Amino acid sequence: MNNYFEKNIFVNHEGPIAKGKKAADKGLGYEKSISGCGLTGLISKNRTRLSGKAIVESLCLMNDRGNGLGAGYAAYGIYPGFKDFYAFHIMYDAPSVRWTAEEFLKANYHIEKIEEIPTFPVKAIAISPLLVRYFIKPLKEKLAGDVNESDFVVNSVMKINSEIDGAYVFSSGKNMGAFKGVGNPCDIAEFFRIEDYEGYIWTAHTRFPTNTPGWWGGAHPFTLLDWSIVHNGEISSYGINKRYLEMFGYKLTLLTDTEAAAYMLDLLIRRHGLDIATACTVLAAPFWKNIDNMDEQKKEALTALRLAYGSALLNGPFSLLFGHSNGLVGINDRIKLRPLVAATKNDLVYMASEESAIRAICPSPDKVWTPRAGEPVIVELNK
Amino acid sequence: MFKSLAPPEYLATIDQVKCIRCKRCIQNCGWSVYSWGGDKVLIDTSKCVKCLRCYHYCPEEAIQILDNPVKFKNNAYWGYNNIRNLKRQAETGGIPLTGMGSDLPYPILFDNLLIDACQVTNPSIDPLREPMELRTYLGKKPASVEFEKGKDGKLKLKTKMPPQIKINLPLIFSPMSYGSISLNAQKVLAIAAKECGILMNTGEGGLHEDLLPYRDSIIVQVASGRFGVNPDYLNAGVAVEIKIGQGAKPGIGGHLPGEKIPLEVARTRMIPVGTDAISPAPQHDIYSIEDLKQLIYAIKEATDYKPVSVKIAAVHNVAAIASGIVRAGADIIYLDGFRGGTGAAPSIIRDHLGIPIEHAIAAVDDRLRQEGIRNEASIIAAGGIRSSADAAKAIALGADAVAIATAALTTMGCTICGKCYTGNCSWGITTQRPELTARLDPEIFAERLINLVHAWEHELKEILGALGINAVDSLRGNRERLRGVGLDTQTLDILGVKPAGR
Numbered sequence: 001m002n003n004y005f006e007k008n009i010f011v012n013h014e015g016p017i018a019k020g021k022k023a024a025d026k027g028l029g030y031e032k033s034i035s036g037c038g039l040t041g042l043i044s045k046n047r048t049r050l051s052g053k054a055i056v057e058s059l060c061l062m063n064d065r066g067n068g069l070g071a072g073y074a075a076y077g078i079y080p081g082f083k084d085f086y087a088f089h090i091m092y093d094a095p096s097v098r099w100t101a102e103e104f105l106k107a108n109y110h111i112e113k114i115e116e117i118p119t120f121p122v123k124a125i126a127i128s129p130l131l132v133r134y135f136i137k138p139l140k141e142k143l144a145g146d147v148n149e150s151d152f153v154v155n156s157v158m159k160i161n162s163e164i165d166g167a168y169v170f171s172s173g174k175n176m177g178a179f180k181g182v183g184n185p186c187d188i189a190e191f192f193r194i195e196d197y198e199g200y201i202w203t204a205h206t207r208f209p210t211n212t213p214g215w216w217g218g219a220h221p222f223t224l225l226d227w228s229i230v231h232n233g234e235i236s237s238y239g240i241n242k243r244y245l246e247m248f249g250y251k252l253t254l255l256t257d258t259e260a261a262a263y264m265l266d267l268l269i270r271r272h273g274l275d276i277a278t279a280c281t282v283l284a285a286p287f288w289k290n291i292d293n294m295d296e297q298k299k300e301a302l303t304a305l306r307l308a309y310g311s312a313l314l315n316g317p318f319s320l321l322f323g324h325s326n327g328l329v330g331i332n333d334r335i336k337l338r339p340l341v342a343a344t345k346n347d348l349v350y351m352a353s354e355e356s357a358i359r360a361i362c363p364s365p366d367k368v369w370t371p372r373a374g375e376p377v378i379v380e381l382n383k
Numbered sequence: 384m385f386k387s388l389a390p391p392e393y394l395a396t397i398d399q400v401k402c403i404r405c406k407r408c409i410q411n412c413g414w415s416v417y418s419w420g421g422d423k424v425l426i427d428t429s430k431c432v433k434c435l436r437c438y439h440y441c442p443e444e445a446i447q448i449l450d451n452p453v454k455f456k457n458n459a460y461w462g463y464n465n466i467r468n469l470k471r472q473a474e475t476g477g478i479p480l481t482g483m484g485s486d487l488p489y490p491i492l493f494d495n496l497l498i499d500a501c502q503v504t505n506p507s508i509d510p511l512r513e514p515m516e517l518r519t520y521l522g523k524k525p526a527s528v529e530f531e532k533g534k535d536g537k538l539k540l541k542t543k544m545p546p547q548i549k550i551n552l553p554l555i556f557s558p559m560s561y562g563s564i565s566l567n568a569q570k571v572l573a574i575a576a577k578e579c580g581i582l583m584n585t586g587e588g589g590l591h592e593d594l595l596p597y598r599d600s601i602i603v604q605v606a607s608g609r610f611g612v613n614p615d616y617l618n619a620g621v622a623v624e625i626k627i628g629q630g631a632k633p634g635i636g637g638h639l640p641g642e643k644i645p646l647e648v649a650r651t652r653m654i655p656v657g658t659d660a661i662s663p664a665p666q667h668d669i670y671s672i673e674d675l676k677q678l679i680y681a682i683k684e685a686t687d688y689k690p691v692s693v694k695i696a697a698v699h700n701v702a703a704i705a706s707g708i709v710r711a712g713a714d715i716i717y718l719d720g721f722r723g724g725t726g727a728a729p730s731i732i733r734d735h736l737g738i739p740i741e742h743a744i745a746a747v748d749d750r751l752r753q754e755g756i757r758n759e760a761s762i763i764a765a766g767g768i769r770s771s772a773d774a775a776k777a778i779a780l781g782a783d784a785v786a787i788a789t790a791a792l793t794t795m796g797c798t799i800c801g802k803c804y805t806g807n808c809s810w811g812i813t814t815q816r817p818e819l820t821a822r823l824d825p826e827i828f829a830e831r832l833i834n835l836v837h838a839w840e841h842e843l844k845e846i847l848g849a850l851g852i853n854a855v856d857s858l859r860g861n862r863e864r865l866r867g868v869g870l871d872t873q874t875l876d877i878l879g880v881k882p883a884g885r
Contacts, residue, residue, distance in 0.1 A: 234505040236851040239863025247752050272527040278538065285854070287514050301530060301538040307520050307547065308528045308758070310856030316505050317851070335513060335853065337506055 038065025040352035052194035066206030070219035072180025075199030093166030205230035236316030244311035284374035336373035401445035413809035436809035482803030492741035510844035551580030557788035560588025563726035570825035573597035608662035630723025633696030676711035690714035697743030702750035720766025727804030748781025771842035
C-alpha cells in the first residue's frame with residue numbers, strides 16, 4: 001500500500017469518527033457516505049455451519065467493486081456456546097474510552113464474558129481501533145415493568161453510539177457477529193481470521209466509497225440486534241428516512257445511509273410487527289399504477305402501507321442483503337438500479353452482486369436467476 | 384377638492400399617430416382611465432394601475448404604460464411608498480388598502496436554496512421513460528398499520544384508515560371566496576381542479592350552486608363570518624377548512640364592502656343584498672385551543688368525519704400553535720406565509736406582520752417530528768409559491784403539498800397590479816361588475832390554468848428525476864437534498880439545511 005492510502009486511513013480514523021459524533025448531536029452536520037459496492041451472502045437452510053472460507057473467496061472475486069476503503073462480514077451461528085447472550089462487538093478510538101463504556105455496560109448488564117476480538121497482524125492494516133466483544137444479558141431489575149428487552153438493548157446501543165465519544169457498537173445480536181474495517185476484503189478477512197468462524201448464514205461486503213473517506217464504523221455490515229445489512233447503492237431518500245427514524249427514537253450516528261436501512265427494518269418488523277415480505281414492500285414500494293390494478297383487498301392493504309410508510313420508502317439505487325436470526329433476504333430498489341443475482345444448490349441459497357461471485361464458490365448451482373425490481377428473495381431457515 | 388399630492392404611479396400614453404380611434408381601451412379599462420373626447424381618447428392617468436388590459440386589447444400597439452418618471456426626491460430611507468402613503472393618509476384619514484402579497488424587498492429564502500442532483504454514484508431518472516409518482520394523500524396517517532392474514536393467506540388490513548383526500552400532484556388552489564373573486568374565476572379554478580385531480584377552496588363566501596358539479600374537487604371553508612355555512616354546505620366538498628388567519632393579514636378580519644354584494648353573492652353568502660360582509664378578526668367561538676377542538680369535532684360530527692383542515696397565518700410562534708392544532712384533531716394544517724396574497728388588506732398589516740413560509744414549514748415540520756405527531760396531519764404550505772421550484776423546495780423543507788392562488792390568477796390575465804380591493808379588475812377576476820366578469824370565460828381560461836398545472840407537474844417530475852427519486856414521498860422533508868446559498872448559520876439551522884459546499 002502506498003503512502004497516500006496509509007495517510008488516508010489515519011486521517012479517516014481520526015477525523016470523521018470524532019467529527020461525526022458531535023455533528024450527529026446537532027443533527028445537521030452528518031455526512032452521508034455514498035458508495036458503490038459489492039455484496040455477497042449465503043445461507044444453509046438446514047443450519048449447517050460453514051466456515052468463512054467460502055464467503056471470503058466469493059467476496060474477494062469482486063475486486064473491481066471495492067477500492068480498499070472498507071470491507072466486512074457478518075455471520076450467524078458463530079457463538080453457539082453463548083447463544084443466549086447478546087454479543088456486543090465494540091470498537092474504541094482509544095483504550096480510555098473502553099472503561100467508560102464498560103462502566104455503562106456493568107451498570108445495566110450481566111456480563112458473561114469480555115475478550116478482545118482475536119485479530120491477526122496484517123501489513124496493509126497499519127492502524128486499527130481497539131476491538132472488544134462482550135457476551136451480556138440485561139440485568140433483571142432493568143427489565144422491570146413493561147420494559148421490552150429488545151428495546152432496552154437498542155436503547156443501550158443508541159446511547160453508547162451517540163453519547164460515549166469514541167465508542168461504537170458495531171454488532172449487538174445473539175449468536176451472530178459483524179467483523180468489519182477499513183481495508184481490502186482479503187486483508188479484513190485475514191485480520192479478523194474470518195475463516196476460523198463457522199456460521200449458517202453469511203453476508204459480506206466490499207466498499208467503494210466515493211465521497212467520504214472510509215472509516216472503520218462506516219464499513220458494512222450494519223447491524224442492530226439480530227439484523228445485519230450489507231448494501232450496494234445510494235439511498236437518495238436518506239434525508240427523510242433519517243428524520244422519520246428519529247421520530248421513533250433512533251439516532252443515526254454512523255454517517256452512512258445503510259444505517260437507515262438497518263434501523264428501518266428494526267422499526268417495521270420488530271416494533272411495528274410487519275412480516276418480512278410486507279416490510280420489503282415498504283422499502284421498495286410497488287408503484288401506484290400497479291396498486292391501482294390490484295384486487296380491492298390487496299389495493300387497500302398496499303395503499304395503507306404507502307400512506308403510513310411513505311417516509312420509509314428507500315428511494316434510489318440499491319441492492320441489499322439482510323440477515324436475521326431466522327433467515328436471509330435479498331432485495332433491490334423499485335426500478336432495479338443495482339445488480340442482484342440469486343442461486344440455489346441443495347439447501348444452500350446464494351445471493352450476490354455478480355453471478356461470478358456465486359460461481360466462484362458454487363460452480364454448478366441448481367438454479368440461477370435475477371430477482372426483479374422490488375421483488376424480495378426471502379429465505380428462511382428450516383425449523 | 385384640490386389635486387392629490389400623491390403623484391400618479393404610472394403614465395398611460397397613447398401614440399396618437401398609431402391610434403385608430405377604435406375605443407377598445409375605453410371599453411376595456413375597468414378603472415375609467417380613458418374617455419372619448421370627440422376626436423381622440425382622453426387619459427386620466429391618475430386612475431391607472433398598470434393592469435395592462437388596455438395594452439393587450441389595443442390592436443395597433445399604440446398604448447404604453449410607463450412608470451411615472453416623476454418621483455419624490457431620491458432618499459434611501461424615506462422611500463417612494465413611504466411618502467406616498469403619508470400623502471394619501473393625509474388626504475383620506477384612512478388605512479391605505481392593498482391587494483395581493485407583499486411586494487417589499489424582504490429576503491426571499493426560496494431564492495437562497497438550491498436543489499441537489501445526481502451525478503455518477505446514483506443515476507438520475509428520466510421521467511419520460513420511468514414512472515414518476517407525484518400522487519399525494521392529504522389527511523391523518525396512522526403511525527403504523529396492522530394486518531391480519533385473510534382466509535386465502537393474503538394480507539388483510541386491520542387498521543381503520545382515517546379519511547384521505549387523493550390529489551394527483553402535491554398542489555392545490557388556495558381559498559378565494561366568491562365575492563372577493565368573481566364566480567367565473569371560481570369556475571375556472573373548479574374546472575381546472577377537477578381536470579387535474581387536485582382541489583380548489585371556496586374561501587369564506589359560501590358555495591354557489593354552479594360549483595356543485597365540481598364538489599369532489601372542492602374544500603369548503605368556515606371562517607369568522609360564517610358566511611354561507613349550513614349542513615349542506617359543510618357536506619358539499621371533500622373536506623372542511625376552518626380559517627383562523629391569512630398570511631397577508633394575520634390577526635385581522637375581512638371586510639367585503641356592500642358594493643361588492645349583488646344578489647348572487649348575497650344569496651351564496653346568505654346575507655342581504657348590499658350589506659357589508661364583515662368577517663370578525665377572531666372567530667368569536669374560538670378564544671383558545673380547546674374551543675378550536677370543539678369546532679373541529681362539531682364539524683366532524685356534522686360531516687360524518689370528513690377531514691378538517693385548519694388554516695393559520697405563519698406567525699412567530701407558529702410551531703407551537705401548529706402542534707396544538709394537530710393535537711386538537713385537525714387532519715390538515717394549512718400554513719400561509721406573510722407573502723401570501725389577499726383580495727384586500729391594510730398595507731401596513733400585509734407588509735409588516737407574520738413570517739416567511741419557508742421558516743414556518745421548517746419550524747412546524749421540526750416541531751411535529753420532535754413530538755412524534757408528524758403523521759397526525761398533512762402540512763399545506765402557501766404564501767408566495769411562484770414556481771414549481773418553490774413548490775419543490777417547500778416540500779423538501781417538510782410540506783406535504785403547496786397551495787397557489789396568485790400564480791393561478793395570473794393565468795386568467797392577472798398581472799399582480801395589487802388593486803383587487805377596488806372591485807374594478809379589468810380582467811374580470813376580482814370584481815362583481817357584470818360587464819367585467821363576463822370577460823372571463825370559464826372554459827377558455829380553465830384551459831390555461833390546466834396548462835399551468837400540467838407544466839408544473841412536468842417540472843416537478845424533472846426535479847425528482849434529477850434527484851434520482853421516483854416518488855414525491857422521498858422528497859417530502861428530505862432537507863438533505865437542499866443547500867443554502869448566502870444564508871447565515873442561524874437561518875440554516877432553523878431550515879435544517881446545510882450550506883452549499885458541505
